Amino acid sequence: MNQGPSAAADSAMPAIAGAEAGLGLRERKKLRTRQAIRAAARRLIDERGYDSTTIEQIAAAAEVSPSTVFRYFPSKEHIVLTDDYANFTMAFLRERLADEPPLTALRGVLTEMVRGFAGDLSEDYRWRRRLVRRVPAVRALVGESQDRWIDTVSEVLAERAGVPADNLELRVLVGAVTGALHQVLWGDRSEDTDLVAMIERALVVLEHPDSLGYPGTTG
Amino acid sequence: MNQGPSAAADSAMPAIAGAEAGLGLRERKKLRTRQAIRAAARRLIDERGYDSTTIEQIAAAAEVSPSTVFRYFPSKEHIVLTDDYANFTMAFLRERLADEPPLTALRGVLTEMVRGFAGDLSEDYRWRRRLVRRVPAVRALVGESQDRWIDTVSEVLAERAGVPADNLELRVLVGAVTGALHQVLWGDRSEDTDLVAMIERALVVLEHPDSLGYPGTTG
DNA sequence: TAGCTAAACGATAGCAGCTCTCACTTGAGA
C-alpha cells in the first residue's frame, strides 16, 4: 500500500494537469526524482528488457542511489505500474454506483473508468500493457490491484443491496465483471479499437452470456 | 512450465490412486523425495509461517540439499501449489466441451472439474486456500494458472464456434466465467458449503446477471 | 540573516530466493 512519499502524483492521469503548481521546492524535487526514475526505467527496459534491467542500473541512470529508488517505489514492478489506477477508481466509486441493478450500475462505472483511465489508447498505456503481458511480476501486480477492486466494489454493492459483503452471488457477479474487464484492458488481441467500445461489447456479452455476440452486433 | 523431473505425480488428485505401482527404484525414490519436501514445507509453514520458512530449512527438514529442492520445484511457491490442477483440466477439456452454447458447455466442465479437484473440501484443499489468501506469491501463481486456463478454453471454444481464438466476445465470456470460478474456489467467505453447489449458484448468477439470486433461490 | 528541525539521501551491511557449474554417487540396462 505505502508507496513512499507522495505516491500517485505523476503518471499520465487525466485531470491533475498542471502539476508542480503551488508546491515547495522540496515537493517539486521529489516529483522530479520520481519522474526521473520512471523515465530511466522505461528507457532502459526498452533497450535491454525488463529482467536484464537491474535496480542499480536504473538508479545510476536516474542519478540517485539504489536505496532512493526503493524509497519511491516499494518494488521494481511498481516503477512501471503504479496503481493509482485503483486509487483513481475508488475515488468516485461510491458516488457513481447508483441504486440500480448491480450490472446496470456497473455499466456506468466501467465506461467512465475506462474513459478516464486509458480511453485514448495512449502510448503510455500500450507500453504498460505490453509489459503486463510479458512480465509475470508485473502481471501479478495487476492481479493484486484487481483483488482490491473486487473487494471495494463488493462492499459498496452489498451496502446498497442489503446483503453481507461476502455474499457468494454478489462476489461472483463482481468477479465475473472484473474477469471480463481484464480481458478488455490487458488481453492479447490483434485488434486495437476504442476501449470504450470494447467495454460496450463486453457488457453485451455479460448481459446475454448464452448467445455470443460477434463483432457487428455491438450496436 | 518445467517443474523438474516427473512433475505432477503426487498431490491429492483423484484417480491415480495406487502410485508407486510399476515404477523402478529410481522413480520411487524421486516420488518419495518430492513428497518429503512437500511434507517438510507444510509442517514448517504451519509452525512458523510462509515467509519465515526458508528453502534451507525445508531442505534440511527433508534431508536433501537446497539445490535439490529447486530441482523438484521451480520456485518456493510451487512447493505448496502444484498446478496439476491445470494439467488435470486440460486433459479432458477437449473431450468434454460439447457442441452447445458456450455457457451451457462450460457448465458441465466446471462442475465436473470442481468435483474432481476439490469437491470434498478436503483438508489439503483448505490448507492451500488459506495460503492462497495469505501469501501474495502463491496468489500470483494461481493467477498464472488461470491465465493459461483461459487461453486453452478460449482456443477450444473458438474452434467449435468458428471464430478466431482472440475474438473479444469469446475471451470476455471465458474471462467472466473464470473470474466467477475464482471467487468460488479461493474466495474468502465464512460459509463453507459444498463446492459443487456453489458452482451451481455461480452459474445461476452468470445466466441472470441482472437479478442477484440470493441464497435460497439456488434451486 | 542566522539557526534549528525534520525530511531526504547515500553508503553499507545483510538476507533470501534463484541460477549455474562441477564433481561425486547411484540406479538401470547391456
Added chain:
DNA sequence: TCTCAAGTGAGAGCTGCTATCGTTTAGCTA
C-alpha cells in the same frame, strides 16, 4: 559386471529487498 546417464551436494554468485546510520538540505522561525 561394466558403462552410462540420472540424480545429488557443495559452493559461488547475482539480484531484489530491508534496515541502519550518518550526512546533507529544505523550510520555518527568531
